[in-house]
Amino acid sequence: MPLPTRPMPTDPAARVAELRAALDDANYRYYVLDDPTLEDAAYDRMLRELTELEAAHPELASPDSPTQRVGAAPSTLFAEVRHEFPMLSLGNAFGHDELREFDARVRKGLGLGADDPAVVYVCELKIDGLAISLRYDGRSFVRGATRGDGSTGEDVTPNLRTVRAIPLRLRDDPPGETLEVRGEVFMPRGAFVALNEQLEREGKPLYANARNTAAGTVRQKAPAVTAGRRLSVWTYQVVGVPGLASHSESLKLMRELGFPVNPHARRVEGVDAVIEYVEEWAEARKDLDYETDGIVIKVDSVEQEQTLGFVSRAPRWATAYKFPAQQVTTKLEEIEVYVGRTGALTPVAHVTPIVVGGTTVRNATLHNIDEIRRKDLRVGDTVVLQRAGDVIPEVVSAVLDARDGSETVWEMPSACPVCGTAAVREEGEVVWRCPNPWCPAQRIGGLLHFTGRGGMDIEGAGYAVVNQLAERELLREPADIFRLEVETFEGLDRYARKSAENLFAAIQGARRRPLARILNSLGIRHVGEQTAIDLGNWLTRETTRLDGEDEAAWTRRVADRLCDASAEELTAVFGIGKVVAEGIAGYFADEHTRATLQHLLDAGVVAEAPEPGATVEASEGPLAGKTLVVTGTLAGFSREGAEDAIRSAGGHAGGSVSAKTDYLVVGEKAGSKLGRAEKLGVPVLDEEAFRRLLDGGGA
Ligand SMILES: [Zn+2]
Structure with a gap:
């Protein structure tokens, strides 16, 4: 298409149309054809x-x-979007054998015998970004949403409009009145490096990895910021879209409509060709400009998919x-001990910063002293570091050949590095703990657990804020946070009026939470998310809401019921064992913790109550x-996905195997739980049997 360069002032409408077409075409050539002109x-x-023309x-x-890529964020930003067709998650295959097993299952499912032709597949690179869905009415882009949990995501339309690779207008009419496509938003490596260089010049903290930066950029509040992130x-x-015979046809359709489709997608015949593709890209992917x-x-065949x-x-x-975990070598510079909210002392390795799988790694967990001994890791060692997916980086081993004698054996400190109390190790445990309940590190850990995602979920109340407030003695117990004023936050380091107001608003909005969340936020030992749910369900059953009773009054009755519950009563609650029941009863028998709970209620914390009666x-x-x-x-x-599936099917997802366990679901590389289940005679399910059970069939 010839490029319009001369303005034609006589007919602004024609000129506007011409310019739009030329700009859309430039984007199409750049992002879809990879042929910028x-x-x-x-x-x-x-x-x-x-x-200027549109303004005039x-x-x-x-x-x-x-021109409409960057606009003001409308109030619908982050509104819930229900996906008409759920956004699926795929099963995983590790290694060639599992690819062959996948192919064998497909062939069996299609009724193909040994002499039948190979199945035709399409292989595509799996982009490490954020899954999104894009909706068009006619040719116009009208809504973009995140995947969320697969059935419900968030509206991020104004942010996605700023992504130039997403066409605002299609090049042709879609087959129906509306069209929905799915894809993966990502931050190119070049853009990520440039962003970090800019932050470094401005003296701001750097981002650790491109994937999370892309996800955060799509989910933030000012579209102009998204626009600047490339x-x-x-x-x-x-x-x-009905009538498409194959997946490769749908990729072709998307390209024709102006969507960027990764050029490395390939249609192949049979599993050997799939493995060839996988091998080829295991290396070649390192040269791509994206993770x-x-x-x-x-x-490929839609008919076969339906079968x-x-x-x-x-x-x-x-x-x-999944590509195998990436391993690199770096130097173990120092080992530092961190104190968690339960007092657990965890050694953490500080390594020479190194990029693994797109993330700059500076620290890696060492779990506990036994682990360090078993792997014979010494300070100064060259070590092999591994990172798989989103998992925390791990030190795999020391490179013994690289030792020169300057390495030193590390000893666990005998006292808490924060408060100096002598550390203790209970019989049968591998973890050393600080036993001091007033230890400042534990207190901060507990407060962070309270404000964190599994707890009251107060956005913005992360380590920097909580630590400063605790240091200034403004935050001694959880309830304190609800008593602080905007001005207090404004006085914190690097806190402007706007962020102080946002944090204040987040705190006000966090007073009302589901009962299970409130219970989990208290950080009672042995009480995790599932136990909090079980305990919350029991308390709700025990405490029927009265006519005319408001949520605050109901919450107080629930709290009283909880404080009065005996260990025997709690042991009878579905999902709660003897040790946990004693832990809960002991926790609420303590005057101090009762007061902590009372202060929260006085500060206006309420649980979401059921309807009266x-x-x-x-x-x-x-x-x-x-x-x-x-x-x-x-x-x-994923582990979380399986536990969610159990809960939504009405079951209880336990953490350890006991005589009360009905089934143990076993995947690859099962550990000691399998042995324990066999010893106790707990029935063991493989994944197929687990799925049948979830679907309502027998095990
Ligand atoms: Zn301590």
């Missing part, structure tokens, strides 16, 4: 002319104009091959009344 300066000049002729304005996108799926963490393999269908929520016709039934679903424990790596679920 317009220099940045020329692009900017045309964009400026278009902006407001009647010509249009939301899908290239995010990009690859799209890989179109949903709800990848695997390969997605999909059956194969789904197991629970994962499609049988696709899998995600409502009786809460014991859970329903195929797993009602059953306790399941998950161990090892499952192909189709």
Whole structure:
């Protein structure tokens, strides 16, 4: 297309249309065809002319104009978006054998014998970014949403509009009135490096990895910030378009409509060709300008996909091959001990900073002293560091050949590094603890647990804020946070009026939370998320809300009931064992903790109450009344995903195997729990049997 360079003042409407087409075309050539034809300066000049024309002729304005990429954030930003078709998660395959097993399952599902032809697959790079969905009405981009939990995400339209790779207007009419495509937003390596260089010049803290930076950029409040971050996108799926015979056809359709589709997607025949692709990209991916963490393999034929269908929520016709964990060597410079909220002393390795899988790693966990001894790690050692996916980096081993005799054996300090109290190790435990309940490090850990995600979820109340408030004696117990004024936050380091107001507002909004969250936020020993849920359900059943009783009054009755509960009573609660019950009863028998709870209620903390008179039934679903424990790596679920699935089926997701466990779900690399289950005679399920149980079938 010839580029319009001369303005035609006689017909502004025609000129506007011409400029928009030229700018859209420039984006298309850049992002979809990878064949840029317009220099940045020329692009900017045309964009400026278009902006001026639209300002002079407001009647010509249009939301899908290239000038409309950055606007004010509307109130719908972060509103819930229900996905009409759920955004699926795929099962995983590690190693070639599991790819062959996947192919064998597909062939079996399609009824193919040894002499039948190979299955046709499409292999695509798995981009390490944030999954999103894009919706178009006619040719216009109208809504962008995050994946969220797969069924409900967040509206991030104004932020996604700023991503130039996302077409605001399609190049052709879509097959139906509306169209939805899915893809992955990411931050190119070059953009990530440039961003960190800029932050460094400004003396600001750097970002650790491109993936989280991209996710944070999509989920932040000012679209202008997103616009400045140079995010990009690859799209890989179109949903709800009938009449497409294959996945490769849908990729072609997306390209024709103007969506950026990764050029390395390849249609291959049979599993050997899949493995060849995987091998090729295990190395070649390192030269790409974006992070990848695997390969997605999909059956190409839509008819075959339909025959194969789904197991629970994962499609049988696709899998995600994960590249092996990346290992690098670096130097173990120092070992420092951190004190957690339970007093646990955890040694952490400080290493010479090094990039692994897109993240700059400075620290790695060493778990405990036994682990350090077993691996014979010494300060000054060259060590092998490993990072897989989102997992915390881990020191795998020392490189013995690299030792020169200057390395030193590390000893666990005999006292808490923060308060100086002698550390203790209980019989049978591997962890050393600071036994001082007034230890400042434990107090801060406890306060952070209270404000954190599993607790009251107060956005902005992270380590820097909590630590400063605690140091100034403004935050001695959890309830204090609800008594602080905006001015107090303004007085904190690096806190401007606006962020102080935001934090204040977040705190005010955090007074009302589900009962289980409040219980979890207290940080009672042995009480994790699941126990808090079980305890909350029991308390809600025990305390029927009265007519005319407000939430505050109901919450007080619940708190009284909890403080009066005996260990015997609690042991009878579904999901709570003897040790945990004694822990809870002991916790609330203490005057000090009772006062802590009382102060929270006085500060206006209330639990979300059921309707007056409502009786809460014991859970329903195929797993009602059953306790399941998950161990090892499952192909189709993350650990959290499996536990969520158990809870939504009405069951209880236990942490350890006991005589009360109904089933142990076993994945790859199961550990000691399997042995314990066999000893206690607890039935063991593989993943297939687990899925059948979730779907309502027998085990
Ligand atoms: Zn201490």
